[in-house]
Amino acid sequence: MxxxxxxxxxxxxxxxxxxxxxxxxxxxxxxxxxxxxxxxxxxxxxxxxxxxxxxxxxxxxxxxxxxxxxxxxxxxxxxxxxxxxxxxxxxxxxxxxxxxxxxxxxxxxxxxxxxxxxxxxxxxxxxxxxxxxxxxxxxxxxxxxxxxxxxxxxxxxxxxxxxxxxxxxxxxxxxxxxxxxxxxxxxxxxxxxxxxxxxxxxxxxxxxxxxxxxxxxWWSPPEVVEPAGGVGDPVAWFRTALDRAVQDQLVADVPVGTLLSGGLDSSTVSALAARHHRRIAGFAFDMPGDSEVPYAQAVADRHGIDLHVLRPSPDDLVDLLQDVARTWGEPLGDSSTVPTLLLSRFVRREVTVALTGDGADELLGGYLCWARPFLHPDDPARAAAGGSAPAPSRWWARGSRARRTGGRSVPAGTEVARRYADFRSYFSAAELVGLGLPPASGADVDVSGYGYGTADDISRFDLDHYLPGDILVKTDRASMATGLEVRAPFLDVEVAEGCLRLPARWKVDASHEKLLLREAFGDLLPPQVVARPKQGFGSPMARWLAEPAVADLVRAELTDPGAPLFDLLDRAAVAPYLATPDQRLWNLLTLALWWRHHRPGAGGGTAVGPQP
The missing domain is CATH 3.60.20.10 (Aminohydrolase, N-terminal nucleophile (Ntn) domain)
Known part of the structure; x- marks a missing residue:
């Protein structure tokens, strides 16, 4: 890069x-x-x-x-x-x-x-x-x-x-x-x-x-094609296409490795890479209290991958938060920016290119397990049950038929995307107005391209918004800050277009997401990796916010009357959010740190120069 x-x-x-x-x-x-x-x-x-x-x-x-x-x-x-x-x-x-x-x-x-x-x-x-x-x-x-x-x-x-x-x-x-x-x-x-x-x-x-x-x-995602994405045997097609994508992305004149979290996506990429690259290096992050390393180690042992494990210390957390704020040209509230930056530094010591599993969730329904509260807003028990309820698979897969039959009230087409945008929000329009900002809401999101059915609309929304706005920004900025190139085989054009053409029933059912991935590559992976539920590459955000040094940083950035953030937000309106160590507080803190480093006059840019 x-x-x-x-x-x-x-x-x-x-x-x-x-x-x-x-x-x-x-x-x-x-x-x-x-x-x-x-x-x-x-x-x-x-x-x-x-x-x-x-x-x-x-x-x-x-x-x-x-x-x-x-x-x-x-x-x-x-x-x-x-x-x-x-x-x-x-x-x-x-x-x-x-x-x-x-x-x-x-x-x-x-x-x-x-x-x-x-x-x-x-x-x-x-x-x-x-x-x-x-x-x-x-x-x-x-x-x-x-x-x-x-x-x-x-x-x-x-x-x-x-x-x-x-x-x-x-x-x-x-x-x-x-x-x-x-x-x-x-x-x-x-x-x-x-x-x-x-x-x-x-x-x-x-x-x-x-x-x-x-x-x-110049390009738009292809439409869903019945009956099986137009590829005959989706499992056979997927095995061939993803393997070819991994081979292509291993080509480099510098050392190459993989980011091996132990999840289904990165484990599949790492297993395929090991087929074509002798003793490839894999890199894992050992999150205290939430470690996935045993899964990563099982994959590494099975495929002869040289696993390197980063075990971070919390002592430099404040410095890392400041590094993220300086490095990112725009604010990003994803708390996994911190481990991503740490891991990028760690990986770069050994290799210059790393393959990752990014994109699989958006293409293969990986986030739908988290969307059940959206699909079941009036049924907390079913929403909490996650994969145990049979109904979601029927709603996710039936799409336009559900709209025609006038059955249970599942939002259709563009309304799915608009409501899902609000579902994935941390602040309401009224709360933003209270902070002194315009009232952003799901109504501000372009949802004109949706209408495939609930599962496909949700996945395509994440592909259009969350993937390029959060995941890929996080990966690009963290890796580029360290001289590391990260590649995503799932986003290969043949792989991605083929997955987008597949109907939702090839991706999710009542109890599992990413069905196609499990079916196509389950034989390459340890059973415990294939069977495990979705676990994102996250961080112990609440625990971090409770760390004394971070709590001091929160007070300095979100309560001090002279803090730069209050150029943007109303100080009195910020105060109520300090009581709960959640994503809203994290978003406010990361915005405050970013603004401190990048506001005009802070060194993030230079004064306007003369006309040519």
């Missing part, structure tokens, strides 16, 4: 100092080397973490004959197969990114549909003076941009780099602050800053010098 940045527009080539500042702000993402290209109306730069062809794979990649220049953060999986399709392209190295201009030559503006892998890229066409920014299908790699009134367009992998340019004037967006507190993360496609935009997943932005940016969606 890398950090990319650039400036395009009238006189952009005169903004070398601004690009210097942007790249300096991204050095943690690419500690190995830097590169830049300058031409009329365009500056493109990169900080590179060298993974494929470390010696020859420099960026920017220039196709001089076509007048095309590319900088990209990410990996093109299976790039050797693409090279074989275009043997006449003048390749100069073994870099995977060189296939991007090759695909652009072949497909023109449609090249993104033919591009597999994970990426955030910028492609400059010198002839027409046109920039294309694009982001991968699920938002694994970040990309932000800003358009100035004088016609300059700037882009970067993180918002801090845009602020560091000295060319972008920002102020906090209070409506987004409300949404972030409400759900714990900044919504995909939004930014915490007015004046900076986040490019949404599966989207492109085209900009011609002298014109206006045009935002387009």
């Amino acid at each position: 890398c950090g990319i940045a650039g400036i395009v527009g009238p006189g952009a080539e005169r903004q070398q100092a601004a690009l210097d500042r942007m790249l300096a702000a991204l050095e943690h993402r690419g500690p190995d080397e830097g590169g830049r290209w300058s031409g009329p109306s365009a500056l493109l730069g990169i900080r590179r973490l060298s993974i494929v062809d470390p010696v020859g794979g420099h960026q920017p990649v220039v196709d001089a004959e076509a007048g095309v220049v590319v900088v990209a953060n990410g990996e093109v999986y299976g790039h050797d197969r693409i090279r074989a399709r275009f043997p006449d392209f003048p390749y100069r190295s073994g870099s995977d990114i060189e296939v991007v201009p090759a695909l652009h030559r072949a497909h023109g503006d449609g090249f993104l549909a033919a591009l597999p892998g994970t990426f955030a890229l910028a492609l400059w066409e010198a002839g027409p003076g046109r920039l294309t920014l694009a982001r991968d299908r699920f938002g694994e790699r970040p990309l932000y941009w800003a358009h100035r009134p004088d016609g300059l367009l700037l882009f970067a992998s993180e918002p801090q780099a845009l602020r560091a340019s000295g060319l972008v004037e920002v102020e906090v967006d209070r409506a987004v602050v409300a949404q972030q507190l409400r759900q714990g993360y900044v919504p995909p496609g939004r930014s915490i800053w007015q004046g900076i935009s986040s490019l949404p997943p599966a989207s492109s932005l085209r900009f011609e010098v002298g014109g206006q940016p045009l935002l387009e969606r």
Whole structure:
């Protein structure tokens, strides 16, 4: 992975100092080397973490004959197969990114549909003076941009780099602050800053010098296909597709390992990786009082994986919280950011690339076990029973039939997503107003693309919102802070599209989620791993909040009249939330710490510079 940045527009080539500042702000993402290209109306730069062809794979990649220049953060999986399709392209190295201009030559503006892998890229066409920014299908790699009134367009992998340019004037967006507190993360496609935009997943932005940016969606999730996703035998298809994805993502010219929590997803990826990589290293986090290490060890023993276990000390928790606040360009209330950052540091000591199980929950119904209170709002016993009740499988799988028959009141289509957004909220609209913020609610969420049936709508909502807004942001920022590249085989385009086409009955029943994964790969895993219920990679948040040092931090950030947070929120309205060590208090604390480090004048950006 890398950090990319650039400036395009009238006189952009005169903004070398601004690009210097942007790249300096991204050095943690690419500690190995830097590169830049300058031409009329365009500056493109990169900080590179060298993974494929470390010696020859420099960026920017220039196709001089076509007048095309590319900088990209990410990996093109299976790039050797693409090279074989275009043997006449003048390749100069073994870099995977060189296939991007090759695909652009072949497909023109449609090249993104033919591009597999994970990426955030910028492609400059010198002839027409046109920039294309694009982001991968699920938002694994970040990309932000800003358009100035004088016609300059700037882009970067993180918002801090845009602020560091000295060319972008920002102020906090209070409506987004409300949404972030409400759900714990900044919504995909939004930014915490007015004046900076986040490019949404599966989207492109085209900009011609002298014109206006045009935002387009270049990919959409496929619809459900009956009877079995159009693949004949879903189990056989899944075994082949995921195994191929893991093989593709093991390709690197640096050491590779896996994040092995002991859960079903990471255990499957690790078992498949061990098939193709002799004595691969696996990495586990031993959470005191909630350890999954015995499960991870069982997988490691079965497949000859060299397991490394991190056993953290709580003594440096306050320092870690401050590190997270400094590292994340936008606030994130997910308490697992702390163990994720710790684990990334630990893993990077041994390997440069790590495969993970991210994406399996959203594609295979993994979160539906937590959604039962949403599905049973008037039946606490059934909601608490979890998998013991037979009814949920009927509701989840029957979809539009339930709506036609007018049976039990299960919300349909877009209403499922809207109500589910409220169900996953930590603050009500009224509580946000009380804090002095706009009244964010489920009504603010774009739910126009739903209507497949309750199970599929919930999973697709998490795929569109929670995965790119929380999970992938957490993984990207933590790994990039340490020079580690994390790859997610479940988000391989063939695997993901195939899973999305499958009806819900292939994924969940009354007592289990991720049925397809258990059926396809259960024989590779120890029985106790296959049978165990869902357990997220979380943290003992309540216990952490009770730690004396953290309690002191809470008092300093959430009660001191001079605390920066009260630039944003009403101090008296914050006070009632201090009594309960829950997610709402954690969200307030992480927002306070982030604002302390990134508010204007705090060092998170620089003053607005002169006009070009």
